[in-house]
Amino acid sequence: MGGRPMRLHDTAIHMALAALLVASSALASPAAVAEVIDPGVRQAGTDNGPPPPLAGLTADEVAFFQDGLARFSAVKMVRSPTGDNSGLGPRFNSNACASCHIQPVVGGSSPSVNPLPAVAHADGATNAVPWFIVSNGPIREARFVSDGGVHDLFVVTNRSDAAGCQIAQPSFAPAGNGFTGQGGNPNIVYRIPTPLLGAGLIEAIPDSAILANARADAFTKRLFGVSGHPNRSGNDGTITRFGWKAQNKSLLLFSAEAYNVEMGISNLIFPQERDETRSAP
Template structure:
């Protein structure tokens, strides 16, 4: 009876302890968390400070605002492929790698053994057969409703630390949390022939009416999640379920090129300035070298690099091993003996993994170089009015409008670019309404990384829906805003109290991103 509360008690002080340690390291200017940018001259630093300063003039668009992905911004016509264009400033000699990566991103993997040995290794338990199956047209996933499939949304399974050894693993950044002992890191609803899938996600909604200050009533969907048809016995009593939809793939290389000092500058985990916003940075292990780095990818900032994010998806979603995630049986656990007895797709002549480094590297390169589409109507009066409301409502406290990427970026295409992601890439407490109860490293069960907003206005054009937030519960932008709580509670209340014209202007602004 005491086992579950004990685990929760172990996890809570660790998050507080490690958060303080991260902030202290940043203030001390450690190598892992630099407090200032070392890539800029004094002149460049002044230019960056000037161009990224908050604005007060909303009478016109800012210089280069429409080019929200910097020099790599796509100005191609807006179609269903708007998220799939190559960065405009990518060198011609590198575009072949982009197209090869695209082919691998779309590749359908098959179970081993297979006559197509370069394509086998799927599963044995899995959620999707390709990256493209989840990130449809490189865009946003959706919940399985209205006849839609469940491929682009899954349930993360995790429990907090239960022993001193597990607590030490968290403290040393050797683990983010701990998988269910039978079902692993996520519920796999598909399996290769001859093996039972783990189970299926069950989802239902309650409609919750919210009355705005002017009397308009908006209905929010409160989701409830459970699992059914479990093939390998019950879940552990301490295992939590966290639904996740596949996120948009835009501008990942640019996000990677933001200097950590610029992200850390907004971190205030103890809310020392008293503004109610307590952005928190997190440190994670780089899977290639094991060094500590700033987490900036994933719903809870659990990955430091695009390569690590890609390797994790290969392992957990498709069941493919890579040099960064050497798990040829994917998410199979020690208790799933039937799964572990099946053949893998590792071919010695092709490399040491089912998706060897050429595959992992090309898919990573493709993911890094997907272009951010240009803004639409950035200078239109209604959009400018909405931008002003966005600022005045307090949205920019977390959705930081712009950054200038580092001069010494590993790829010149990403270097010294003025970009407009509208995110601080920090963890924030979003309140009880959005809480999933699942700690991931420093992120507790109420915290989420601020997602970038660029491209959000084209979701319906590309993906045919407008479902938003980590589990797609919001059917539109208004519902997404009204789900904000915790640190965003004041901004939500301010939005709720706005006149209808101002609320619509803010939505129009978001739709232009």
């Protein structure tokens, strides 16, 4: 009885090694290498259009989806002439959720043409475009290693809807390669926009299903060194799942944080301004 599991274990290892050798020899052949082609960005019939709602929704759920889509796509202002659609800044990375989450549809990731150079000067703003933001490069959010926080790229200073506001952009110097983001200030690390499509389905997964999937195929995972654990809330112990480190429990919290951090919009969950300088509107 003691030897049988060992033989099975050895057999599994030998099979895995054989598979790796076969794969390696296939990749090494000129024919296999010649067939490896990057197809580039995939095209779909829904590209550049609004994302379709999940099938089977009720009329109320569709209305809720459409309202969220409109808010996600709206360009924010500091103050609007009619008093609505206001709240941008005082520090921000862009002026609309869909500005950064747009490829291949609203809710996706960085578009092929970076919108941030235009956002920097929208409505009369005099922001300098950071060196790592270029028209043909990805949208980047800047975190400083020194404090771990997001340092917003732009301020509302000199915008036509922010009269009297005088606050300064953070310094991102010295500059490096704008396209690759390499070199330059070693205190900066980057984040790019994550696709949000299907996030509601992720929120609906029970914790028990996540834990069951983590336990499944344990032997194979150990064989290939796959391991890990879910992130958990420090308050109720349930699994968190949104954000770069899966630090946010719900989409409501995740969205409120994004409104505050990315567009400087305070809200019921994040009520403090990103900058409380007295001149900030």
